Amino acid sequence: SQTIHQWPATLVQPVGSPLSLECTVEGTSNPNLYWYRQAAGRGLQLLFYSVGIGQISSEVPQNLSASRPQDRQFILSSKKLLLSDSGFYLCAWRWWGAGTNEKLFFGSGTQLSVL
Amino acid sequence: EDQVTQSPEALRLQEGESSSLNCSYTVSGLRGLFWYRQDPGKGPEFLFTLYSAGEEKEKERLKATLTKKESFLHITAPKPEDSATYLCAVQAAQGGSEKLVFGKGTKLTVNP
Numbered sequence: 077s078q079t080i081h082q083w084p085a086t087l088v089q090p091v092g093s094p095l096s097l098e099c100t101v102e103g104t105s106n107p108n109l110y111w112y113r114q115a116a117g118r119g120l121q122l123l124f125y126s127v128g129i130g131q132i133s134s135e136v137p138q139n140l141s142a143s144r145p146q147d148r149q150f151i152l153s154s155k156k157l158l159l160s161d162s163g164f165y166l167c168a169w170r171w172w173g174a175g176t177n178e179k180l181f182f183g184s185g186t187q188l189s190v191l
Numbered sequence: 192e193d194q195v196t197q198s199p200e201a202l203r204l205q206e207g208e209s210s211s212l213n214c215s216y217t218v219s220g221l222r223g224l225f226w227y228r229q230d231p232g233k234g235p236e237f238l239f240t241l242y243s244a245g246e247e248k249e250k251e252r253l254k255a256t257l258t259k260k261e262s263f264l265h266i267t268a269p270k271p272e273d274s275a276t277y278l279c280a281v282q283a284a285q286g287g288s289e290k291l292v293f294g295k296g297t298k299l300t301v302n303p
Binding site for chain 1 (some may be wrong): 236237289291296
């Protein structure tokens with residue numbers, strides 16, 4: 077069965093420090109992968125998505141970047157964190173399924189606090 | 192711009208007291224509407240995908256319905272374990288098909 081791993085679960089970082097969040101998917105090949113952010117009082121916001129190795133699309137201009145070095149690995153990075161980068165970061169992959177069973181599977185999330 | 196509005200923001204029910212959550216949406220051609228359940232500190236858990244007006248899907252005590260402007264998540268005889276935040280999202284048929292636009296969610300509390 078397919079599983080998605082995301083780590084770390086929580087992270088406290090000072091302003092101006094770098095960031096690296098990793099997500100890996102098992103049990104599938106060539107998945108569409110996504111990074112979402114959930115800020116307090118706001119809906120989930122799509123940050124990046126990737127349809128293949130080295131292919132990254134950005135939805136929101138910010139000081140974050142994403143990379144996909146391997147088929148089932150998706151990394152979210154920042155060179156210098158801002159206070160506004162605090163939030164709950166979620167990795168997801170799309171399962172097309174059969175018929176009308178398309179869905180996004182989400183990881184367990186990383187709670188990032190920038191102080 | 193595609194938008195999703197969920198109401199109410201919070202809902203408290205007694206165990207066994209049925210109710211409905213609303214998701215109103217504005218989208219340039221609906222490709223799909225999704226319902227998720229999210230527990231505190233965890234990632235959203237998929238519940239349903241609806242594609243066309245009139246479609247209905249059920250899972251245990253939950254039933255999702257879809258019209259051209261809104262979706263309802265009906266909860267029948269809820270139990271305390273149904274307490275969670277329920278998220279609604281839409282995907283547009285036009286433009287960037289990879290983007291799901293989420294609402295802010297409805298926080299449901301079911302008291303025993």
